[in-house]
Amino acid sequence: MTAQYRLDYQSPLGILELVSSDTEIYALIFVEREHIVYVAQEDTPQVLLDCYQQIHEYFLGERQVFTVPYCFEGAGTAFQQKVWQALTTVAYGQTASYKDIAQLINNEKAVRAVGGANNKNELTIIVPCHRVIGANGxxxxxxxxxxxxxxxxxxxxxxxxxxxx
Incomplete structure (x- = not known):
């Protein structure tokens, strides 16, 4: 099993827990904790430090695109992975409907399933599920x-x- 490393980021919206291997980010999730638990250590991989910096820049309004390597392979079903990949096409400052995402993955009737896949996304902000809204706005x-x-x-x-x- 690949080693997992964790680092907490105190965002304006609460603590984000960043999880990585030596080379890729696996998760970036909001956790309901009041205190930072995971801090940088001597063995914290560069990819995790870079992710921390990019998230910081995002919250400062200085970053719109993430360049840190991430991976959702092995997480979720093939369908969920298609949805997550489609989410990455929704540009910063823009939104798309669940129906738009269903159409993007060539499965127009899968609107509810797209919502379910969105809910399972563990790479929040980097894979921008927050940009998906209802068809009526x-x-x-x-x-x-x-x-x-x-x-x-x-x-x-x-x-x-x-x-x-």
């Missing part, structure tokens, strides 16, 4: 809580270089 479902989804979308709108029509 409503904020629906988010594993980290709707209030976090709303905050993330407002944050991205504030710093987005894309002009809205």
């Amino acid at each position: 409503t904020l629906t479902g988010y594993g980290g809580g709707i209030w976090r989804k709303e905050w993330l979308l407002q944050h991205e709108q504030k710093f987005s270089s894309v002009q809205s029509d």
Whole structure:
């Protein structure tokens, strides 16, 4: 089994736990803890330190694209992985509906299943499930809580270089 490393990041929305191997990020999830548990150690891999820095830049409004290597292979079903890959096409400051994502993966009737896959995404923010909204524009479902989804979308709108029509 590959070694796993953890590092906590104190975001404006609570603690994010970053999980990696020596070379790839496996998870970035909100945890309901009040205190930092995992701090950088001598053996903390560079990929985890880079992820920490990129997440920090994201919350400062200085980063819109993540370049840290990540992996969801081995996590989720083939369908979920297709959905997660499709999520990466939704640009910073933009949104897509669950139906849009279903169409992107050539499975128009899988709208509910897309929602279920979104909920299982453990690479929050990097694989931007928060950018998926209801077809009528409503904020629906988010594993980290709707209030976090709303905050993330407002944050991205504030710093987005894309002009809205």
